[in-house]
């Protein structure tokens with residue numbers, strides 16, 4: 001388990017991380033979400049023991065990071081921002097080097113290398129110099145080095161940053177597969193990533209925690225939660241009729257009446273009333289659905305970005 005209590009980091013008079021407390025349990029994939037400069041990387045550096053906190057504590061598997069840095073690092077695979085590595089080494093030489101630094105030799109080293117190469121899908125580029133790889137493969141090399149010691153915890157700082165959509169998808173799938181029996185913390189400012197891979201999301205702004213919950217719980221805080229989106233086959237003059245429904249609080253007319261967003265009264269569920277009205281009027285509907293809520297809306301609301 002990861003236990004963070006009152007974690008604070010000051011650089012001079014500037015407070016980058018401000019009294020952050022949270023816990024992470026096995027099987028959780030926690031997404032750190034926040035605008036640029038929110039304090040995500042600084043928090044990760046403190047979790048992994050690379051930066052001492054100004055105050056507060058981080059305990060990983062029962063060990064305090066500042067008192068038992070080696071015991072903590074044994075449990076963690078850390079992918080820093082940008083996934084740095086040694087560009088002129090081949091993939092195999094780099095991973096072997098990391099394995100040796102971790103203290104593995106002989107058959108054990110070979111087995112561990114074979115396992116991560118297979119897990120991350122690096123077979124085709126083993127002999128290639130890292131600097132000649134695509135960004136996606138470079139990121140996989142970074143992930144492979146975090147996995148060599150089969151850590152219980154993975155801390156990944158913007159693992160898909162700078163990748164193209166296919167590469168993003170591959171790295172996300174990899175994280176999801178790996179997450180089955182691990183605790184994972186990933187930082188990101190990509191909202192779709194949170195819905196795609198995280199079981200829980202924490203929004204940080206100005207170094208403080210401003211929200212913490214499952215993606216669905218956060219989406220439920222959006223003004224779009226339970227809103228009804230309707231698109232007609234051709235424009236319809238429906239705003240007044242929708243507004244007259246007692247379950248509806250606000251009507252947004254879009255595309256000159258081709259589509260509408262209908263916001264419910266607090267705690268109202270207007271789907272059936274809307275559907276009945278459409279049937280009664282004989283309007284031809286293209287699509288009609290209930291919105292889950294929008295993370296970007298919650299994010300903007302809470303971070304002011």
Ligand SMILES: Nc1ncnc2c1ncn2[C@@H]1O[C@H](COP(=O)(O)OP(=O)(O)OP(=O)(O)O)[C@@H](O)[C@H]1O
Pocket residue numbers: 011016034035036037038039040041042043189
């Ligand atoms: N070594 C340092 N000295 C002074 N200020 C720092 C230092 N490291 C980080 N900061 C500041 O602390 C704040 C938080 O930075 P951090 O890198 O943790 O943000 P972040 O949420 O990871 O942002 P991004 O999404 O841009 O990576 C920023 O204002 C940054 O300039």
